[in-house]
Amino acid sequence: MGVRLAFSSAYHPQTNGAAERANQGLEQYIRCFTTQQQDNWSELLPWAEYARNNAVNETTGHSPFSAIYGFFPPALPLQFNEQAIPALDDHLTQLQEIWRQIRVNMERNVAVQKRKADRHRLQAPSYNVGDRVWLSTRNVKLRVPSMKMAPRFIGPYKIIRRINPVAYALALPKHLRMHNVFHTSLLKPLLCNRYTRVVPPPPPVQVDGESEYEVRRVLDSRLCRGVLQYLVDWVGYGPEDRSWIPASDMSASRLVRAFHASHPDRPGGRIAARPVGRPVASRGEGGTVTLGASSPTCVLEDSKSDAAR
Template sequence: MSKTITEYVINCPTCIRMKASRRRPQGLLQPLPVPSIPWSDIAMDFIVELPKSATYDTIMVVVDRFTKMAHFIPLVGLPTAAETASVFIREVFRLHGLPSTITTDRGTQFTARFWRAFCKGLHITQALTSAYHPQANGQTERTNGILEQYLRCYISYLQHDWSSYLPLAEFNYNNQVQRSTTMTPFFINSGYHPSMLPGSPLETNVPKADERLSNIHRNYRLVRAELLKAQRRFKFYADRHRRPAPVYHVGDKVWLSSANVKLSCPSRKLGPCFLGPFFIEKVLSPVVVKLRLPPTLRIHPVFHVSLLKAVTPDPFPSRVLTTPGPVSTVADDEYEVELILDSRWHRRNLEYLIRWKGYGAEDDSWVSYREVR
């Protein structure tokens, strides 16, 4: 009797949809393909909403996945797609040439039509993370965490001087031996170790210069110790909170976590924890699948397995089921037309030049009349 009751409760569809999961997320680490040469495969991300420091409030982080070398670029505000392209040309291309692949999250800068056309024109492959799983861009996520920890420890109480520490942070980060390569990014990239600060600052008889040199040496020692500590801490915690995921196949049914989905229900707190079940349409990797979603669920259909829960066969087919209400979302990935600027006939097809709501003129694009509704 006890076993029957347990099975009945475990397979209750209402309980599955409404109760939050307390287990560790599914999906062991699946590394991205290893690049073969430096700066052929890079990852990009932003650290945003920082306190103003010399007009800057955003940091663009660029990491080479082969050498692990990073660039920390201060910016004024979160850039548009066109501004991101300009920063890329100025800070990455001029130093390292064009990469073959850029891994990013699904921020508007990287999903904008301008950025897609920019990458396509330069023969750069876009590698976007799966929906609501920024860990897929783990290289920059880890680097962001290490950089943020460094800034927290050494900026002033008013937090207005962090931009002055970025050059030291970048130099120290790139001069640390990486556990994955057993070498420093500087050495892998250039074949030599850069000149270091002398063991102790020499007195120059210029008090202001002596003070500046002393501060640089002190900060260098502190930064090195803090970066090493941060690397150990991130590895420890990342390895603790994972469990293997089921082996999914095309046609399997799964529940989808609603944690990151903007539901249109009146109260989020009383809404379902899981949606579905939905069929798996395609298995993209051991930890990423594409779901067959209804038209009302207007979100990107590719998900990490940590957001899924397998549907188990119900041993009680005679169970009376309550039909869940219709699921609809607030659109996340849709483009909304703001203005039709022009029209033309192109290859026997009527096209409109569209200004997209929330995007600038750089993202204006020609679209078939069939796609405008």
């Protein structure tokens, strides 16, 4: 049938603007005519659809009914007349002329809208597969108290596929749990020179044959199925890798006590922290926990992938 699917990129509603605008018009119609209880909207929907399809489109110069059938359907009640039905060839010729006018009007309108939009638009940067880019946190749920103070970009992440000139697929960690295709307006190129460089996360410290990661600070606490957990920030990792750690895995007792001293009403605040022997690797300002469920989110995912191989 010559139908081609065109998928939109995440968090960029302009891609599907025509459908969004049509839905907005239907909502406005129903909002004007629905009752105070708003329980008759389903009865108004067929009439809203009829009004929408019978209205002349500013871009095409024709209504959807006229574009498909070549005429405007009569309003109710129906009024029959004695006019003869036009010949099929004449009707097809009329439809083809309508379609030609629609195509010309749409191309003209697209050119006008593009010219207006380009006045305030910069050229979109082009990326290649393998490039590393920063991802905007505008639509990313970070474990931070306030997004106003959160970093504007996270990453960098590698581009694994070019969808089209303005959409790219990124190699995202699984814990972000979001679609990995983004519009170029949400990406920023990674620029490196002799003054700036991306520092990789520090490797774990081996203590008694086990890998341990240092905790920078304790951010929050909660009870999950009766188990006390702490939200921790890891040394060398960003806010996107913060994770909830069971209290039994925490070796940073000083950080736990400091957190409850400033947040006495949080879960676990009225329970005296049990002293935990701190290994040599955690004698600094932070603390350590063991590898497994108690490690930065991205490290835990990497270890699961290695085990699967």
